[in-house]
Amino acid sequence: MQDHVKIKQICKFFGDNKALDDININIKKGEFFTLLGPSGCGKTTLLRILAGFYQQEEGNLFFEDSHMNNIPAHKRNIGMVFQNYAIFPHLTVFENVAYGLKARKIKKDEIKVKVTEALDMVELSHLKDRQPSQLSGGQQQRVALARAIVIHPGLLLMDEPLSNLDAKLRVKMREDIRNLQKSLNITTIYVTHDQEEALAVSDRIAVMSEGKVQQIGKPHEIYLSPVNKFVANFIGTTNFLDAEIEIIDSDKHATVFVEGAALKTKLFESAYGKGIYSIRPEQIKIKETGDANSALVEGEIVDATFLGESVVYKIRFTSGTLISAHEHSIRYNMLRKIGDLVKVDLNPEEAVIFDESGEEVLNEHKNTSLKETV
Amino acid sequence: MSTRTQVLKKPFNLRLDFWHFVIIAAFILIGFFLIYPLFNIFINSFWQDGKASLENYQEFFSRKYYYSALINSFIVSTSATFFACVLGIPVAYAMSRFNIPFKGVFHILIILTLLSPPFIGAYSWILMLGNNGFITNFLANIGIEIPSIYGLHGMIWVFTLQFYPHIYLYVSGALKTIDVSLEEASSSLGVSGFARIRKVTLPLIFPTVSTGALMVFMASFADFGTPMLIGQGEKVLPILAYDQFISEMGSNPAMASTLSMILLSVTTAVLLFQRHIMNRKTYTMSSLRPPKVIKLSPVKRTLATLMVMGIVTLSIIPQATVITTSFLKTNGPVFVGGFSLDSYREVLYKVPKAIQNTFTYASVAIVIMVIAGLLLSYVVVRRKSKITSFLDALIMIPYVIPGTVLGISLIIAFNKPPIELTGTWVILVIAYVVRKLPYTMRSSTAILHQIDKSVEEASISLGVPPMKTFFKTTAVLMIPGVLSGAILSWVTTINELSSTIVLYYGATATITVSIYSEVFTSNFGTAAALASMLSLATIISLIIIMIISGKKEISV
Missing domain, CATH: 1.10.3720.10 (MetI-like)
Structure with missing residues (x-):
């Protein structure tokens, strides 16, 4: 598929502070691409460079084959949806949506048709004569969405559009946005700090931190095979355990010692010494104490939180380390009690082992093969 | 598809937009019509008989005729500021905390007082309490002699009634943003009534009071019309500067410049002093629970209303007098x-x-x-x-x-x-x-x-x-x-x-x-x-x- 947006080596400074550091991203036509990261990671800065509200100090930006660096914001044909809606408070709903069309000198009757169509898409046609102050937050954001798509923008940019809405509305709106984006096949770049939202709507996600792209991948890729400790920690929840790595043969098979258990794994490259063992709560298997496998770690249940479909257990190992593990709650007699002694299978097949700094993945795991599907 | 990957070191041209021109134009105009004239009188004040000297300043501080005006200005402005606080704070407190009737009317009248020129107030008090004022005459007829309105005390009287609205407006604003739980906490600790106002409420609104007081001081210090009409021989600084500038005995622009510089130094010093206090004593309050209006008992309500009504009436009398006189x-x-x-x-x-x-x-x-x-x-x-x-x-x-x-x-x-x-x-x-x-x-x-x-x-x-x-x-x-x-x-x-x-x-x-x-x-x-x-x-x-x-x- 053709690349629609090409971000090449872009750097942005605010004073001495490097807000964006050598960003390289290619976004495909029709793709729903999300910039995900904690606040201050540079995701909004990057979005504003795409929109033309900021200028990068270094690097190039291309839309298809056009070089965009010197194209001012109002000539970029971008639809933008803002966190705080940015509805024109002095115009009616209809006038808000018609605003961009008027700027394009489109005929009046044509404007009416297009605005009506756009308002239908966001299910707001019945409110077209309202003043924005009479609308709820969710309705205002729909107006903003209609206003952005009615001009048939080359690119749709969304800056945390749902963060001011309540939880239930957020889920409904994100589904609506996703469906609308698919049916219009419009290249969309979406900024959020909410990893669940990002996983739910995106074709691909760029996880950002401290002005750098940490990982670009499909939602399941960044969840199942994070490339570094930051991504593993930011997406979902995980347990980090101290590990000691010993190579056992020339084929990079290794033994990893975690909490006294000797776990077998295969490394990409020879490595030994300290490492970080990352295992997600749902990848951990809880076994009975009778199990004599030497790869299991003994522990005690110290806390249990019942969530309906699953139970989150906090388990304390004999070393004092705490981990959390999920178990599906299917039957009464499967529920464990606080104080129960258990053995824990740390599941090295699915675990990701990082080097001591947390920057690099050392081992091949069950989901390593995913990477080649990109 | 291959694209150029070289990094553009300076990818953008610095373009001047409309706002840059606004900024440049603003600086030119301000420089021309504000900075240049001020700089001019600054230079002028050090100029005597064609050469630079401190003679003007020496003369100012050695001759009673000059420095007594500065003293007078201080007496008038500080007293007016003090009395304006004495009137303004209770009115503001009563208006924002108690269920006083006709609040809207009182509010408008207070603002009207503030916006009418002070010298009209002065003139109006002359009509009432001047040598031939109708109140003076009326009282004289029944055998009561009252002191003349002319003089420093007259200025203080006029400025107080004219400028207490500054205090009222600032303090009302501040009282609205006080979190009521602070006052409740005080009451629950056993401090209530007037002690609570003194120990909690007043310190909290102090920075705002000081801003209002600054406004009163500045306005009284700089006013020209009131002392001109009501001063009668008691000179204050603005009058002196004006006299020196437009004197029939031949004007003295150098001395007028010197007086202007002294006026400016005082107002600037007072402003900086107030800012200094503000910085040390400002509390940021997010008003989680703004205070509610308290329903007073009928007697207390009447008393509070009479207090507000008395002060407002007294301050609006000049307006009424002027309109009637017309x-x-x-x-x-x-x-x-x-x-x-x-x-x-x-x-x-x-x-x-x-x-x-x-x-x-x-x-x-x-x-x-x-x-x-x-x-x-x-x-x-x-x-x-x-x-x-x-x-x-x-x-x-x-x-x-x-x-x-x-x-x-x-x-x-x-x-x-x-x-x-x-x-x-x-x-x-x-x-x-x-x-x-x-x-x-x-x-x-x-x-x-x-x-x-x-x-x-x-x-x-x-x-x-x-x-x-x-x-x-x-x-x-x-x-x-x-x-x-x-x-x-x-x-x-x-x-x-x-x-x-x-x-x-x-x-x-x-x-x-x-x-x-x-x-x-x-x-x-x-x-x-x-x-x-x-x-x-x-x-x-x-x-x-x-x-x-x-x-x-x-x-x-």
């Missing part, structure tokens, strides 16, 4: 009994030009202030940088410049070629814009802070270029704020005396100047008619502000 039959200074419109007829016949001038100049000034307020507040708020912060500070300088000083500085700067503006209407408009723009700026920046920045970005991304975007979105949304500020500037412009009296020249006389000269020639009827016209214009303007801003309250 309808009295007069023959020169003598009231001959009965009502008539003679005074108005005479005014229209005698000084039609002054009336026309006042409204023309103020209207030209308001147009300039609306445009300047719109553009400059945008630059200051949305293009925040060291340069625009400096610009903001420069625009606010006139707050500390007494009108007389500004007038003198403008004349000295522009009374000779190449730029000769003295005696033209242009110099009056310049003075008005420079002095009153801060009002417009304040309300313009306030409304701009409430307008969402991304509204403009939304418009730009929809294809509307930045300049057009500004006029289609932000400018439209700013209009109510800019206009209500500009109208306030307009109101204070038509009531302006202290710089006009220095700058006017025969044909450019305004209503305030005419009132002043009518009072001096004891034509009280015509003076009252002119003053009533100003009051009417002020009231209408206030109503317009309230309609525009859609609020019941006005912040001055």
Whole structure:
């Protein structure tokens, strides 16, 4: 598929502070691409460079084959949806949506048709004569969405559009946005700090931190095979355990010692010494104490939180380390009690082992093969 | 697909946009009409007989004639500030915490008091308590002698009643943002009633009181008309500066400049002192639970109402007196009994030009202030940088410049070629814009802070270029704020005396100047008619502000 947006080596400074550091991203036509990261990671800065509200100090930006660096914001044909809606408070709903069309000198009757169509898409046609102050937050954001798509923008940019809405509305709106984006096949770049939202709507996600792209991948890729400790920690929840790595043969098979258990794994490259063992709560298997496998770690249940479909257990190992593990709650007699002694299978097949700094993945795991599907 | 991957080191051209020109133009105009004249009098004050010296300053501090004016100014201003607090704080407390009837009416009357020119108040008190005042005469007839209104105590009386609204307005604002749980916490710890007010409420509103007090001090210190009418021999600094400048015995611009510099140093020092206190004692309060209005028992309610009503009535009496006087039959200074419109007829016949001038100049000034307020507040708020912060500070300088000083500085700067503006209407408009723009700026920046920045970005991304975007979105949304500020500037412009009296020249006389000269020639009827016209214009303007801003309250 053709690349629609090409971000090449872009750097942005605010004073001495490097807000964006050598960003390289290619976004495909029709793709729903999300910039995900904690606040201050540079995701909004990057979005504003795409929109033309900021200028990068270094690097190039291309839309298809056009070089965009010197194209001012109002000539970029971008639809933008803002966190705080940015509805024109002095115009009616209809006038808000018609605003961009008027700027394009489109005929009046044509404007009416297009605005009506756009308002239908966001299910707001019945409110077209309202003043924005009479609308709820969710309705205002729909107006903003209609206003952005009615001009048939080359690119749709969304800056945390749902963060001011309540939880239930957020889920409904994100589904609506996703469906609308698919049916219009419009290249969309979406900024959020909410990893669940990002996983739910995106074709691909760029996880950002401290002005750098940490990982670009499909939602399941960044969840199942994070490339570094930051991504593993930011997406979902995980347990980090101290590990000691010993190579056992020339084929990079290794033994990893975690909490006294000797776990077998295969490394990409020879490595030994300290490492970080990352295992997600749902990848951990809880076994009975009778199990004599030497790869299991003994522990005690110290806390249990019942969530309906699953139970989150906090388990304390004999070393004092705490981990959390999920178990599906299917039957009464499967529920464990606080104080129960258990053995824990740390599941090295699915675990990701990082080097001591947390920057690099050392081992091949069950989901390593995913990477080649990109 | 392959693309160029080289990194452009300088990918952008620095382009000057419209706002850069606004900033440059603002600096040039401020430099020309504010900084240059002030610098001029600064230099002038060190100049005697063609050479630089400290002689003027030495003379000022060695001759009682001069330094006693400074002492008088201090006595009057500090006493007026103190008494204004004594009146203003209780009124504000009662109005915002208790269920007093007719609050709206009281509020409007208080604002009206503030906006009417102080010298009209002074003149009106002369009508009542002067040597031939009707109260004086009435009391004399029944055998009671009262001290004359003339003198320092008269000025203090007039300034207190005129300027306590500053305290009232600031304190009411502060009382609304106090978190009531602080006071409740105090009560639960056993401190309540007046002790609570003294130990919790007053310290919390102290910074705001000090801002209001600063306003009172500045206004009393800089006022020209009141001491001129009511001082009678007791001189204060602005009068002295004016005398030195426009003396029949041959003017002394060097001494006038020196006096101006001393006036400016005092106002600046007081401002800095107040800022210093503010920085040390400011508490940020997020009003989680703003205080509720307390329902008083009937007796207490009556007492509180009487207190507020008494003070408000006392301060509005001058207005009422002036308006009544304007309808009295007069023959020169003598009231001959009965009502008539003679005074108005005479005014229209005698000084039609002054009336026309006042409204023309103020209207030209308001147009300039609306445009300047719109553009400059945008630059200051949305293009925040060291340069625009400096610009903001420069625009606010006139707050500390007494009108007389500004007038003198403008004349000295522009009374000779190449730029000769003295005696033209242009110099009056310049003075008005420079002095009153801060009002417009304040309300313009306030409304701009409430307008969402991304509204403009939304418009730009929809294809509307930045300049057009500004006029289609932000400018439209700013209009109510800019206009209500500009109208306030307009109101204070038509009531302006202290710089006009220095700058006017025969044909450019305004209503305030005419009132002043009518009072001096004891034509009280015509003076009252002119003053009533100003009051009417002020009231209408206030109503317009309230309609525009859609609020019941006005912040001055």
